[in-house]
Amino acid sequence: MRRALLIGIGAGGLDQLTVEAVAAINDADVFLVAAKNRGVDDLETLRKAILRRHRAATDYRVIKVPDPERDRDPTDYGAAVRDWHEARAAAYESVIAAEVPEGGTCAFLVWGDPSLYDSTIRVVERIRTRGNLELEYEVLPGVSSVQLLAARHRLVLNRIGGPITITTGRGLARDVAAGADNIVVMLDKDLAAAALPGDWDIYWGANLGTPDEELVAGRLSKVLEDIHAARERAASARGWVMDTYLIRRA
């Protein structure tokens, strides 16, 4: 039996993980990191910096797991994501079998919170379903970019008595058509909100928690240019942009 810890490390730099996440980091032998090839090496650097800062003993290993290619423009989105999870599960399974001893503990440092648009829980469940490896696991929650966005704008996400919808850029038009009018959007590199009919207020952020964090707020139609300019600054500062925003019907 091996053990995995899925540790939410927050979305705000080196110190936004919880005290219990720090304890979990000190409880693991091996850290598994997806080796992506999409210019987000910053996140790998951040994970290593978190380990240097919060891991007391130096007897740990960081192992990169090559991330399977993913079809970014599939005809069947759900099937493509499931295929990718399966490929990831196979990759992690073989690394865990080879690198984590029986009785050992490996950890995934999950950016933000593992429960929100993150694949780690699904991949670990897939490894268990495959049945080649006995793997127990535990999830430690972290602060998500949604909460960091709200904190930076000093926003309450809900209107009094009202609901919050959390969705992706891909799902935004569908959810607005269904009546959502107070919406947090994640994973939207194309600012899908710009194409919505009607008047909206936006509270936007990119690269939250980095030294080059960008924030813009206002009537969407009036701040679109500010957002595009801020995205360009973020991209040229760090080589990547991660957007999160709240829109609310005006």
Added chain:
Amino acid sequence: MRRALLIGIGAGGLDQLTVEAVAAINDADVFLVAAKNRGVDDLETLRKAILRRHRAATDYRVIKVPDPERDRDPTDYGAAVRDWHEARAAAYESVIAAEVPEGGTCAFLVWGDPSLYDSTIRVVERIRTRGNLELEYEVLPGVSSVQLLAARHRLVLNRIGGPITITTGRGLARDVAAGADNIVVMLDKDLAAAALPGDWDIYWGANLGTPDEELVAGRLSKVLEDIHAARERAASARGWVMDTYLIRRA
């Protein structure tokens, strides 16, 4: 000019606050605590335990602010909540003016995360709007009970590509009628989900993060009795119950 720190302390006991929240706790002179009269003294005890554990110097004060009465069954819910915020703002304003010196820093230890169905940001904004007191403030995000629920059930809150609705017990029927089918419900002491038509899966938790935490998961119609029994155990163990759950159309 005075300063306020709105510090999310997480929903999971003494160590679920972030390292940066610990630093903020060590940066404040006065801690303001709402003196409620509704059997949730546990939360006050927890806040004091967090201070004992994470505050290095002992030169701090904890000041109870009597919490205004709130109409729990109003004809106009929004207006009643706004009146209550105004009364709270007046109460905090006078305590801050009397107890926090010019240039001093006070802090609110907010259970969970300040951006989610919490009134602290609105009350502080109200104090600023009233204009009697110059008050700067900063929000530090925390892990919410939503994320702790997900971690305990090892859930990803979204289905692949799908949205998440977060709402209250009061708003649930309205949001389901509007088409929501993957819903986190907070502040629902009457388990409004039990009255919904159709088949639902539920992932339920109460008093998360306490030693008497309760978890139930399954087809809603089959686990209703388990949930009622678990609520009674939680209530008799601690004198109060706080529920959070995810329901997903089966």
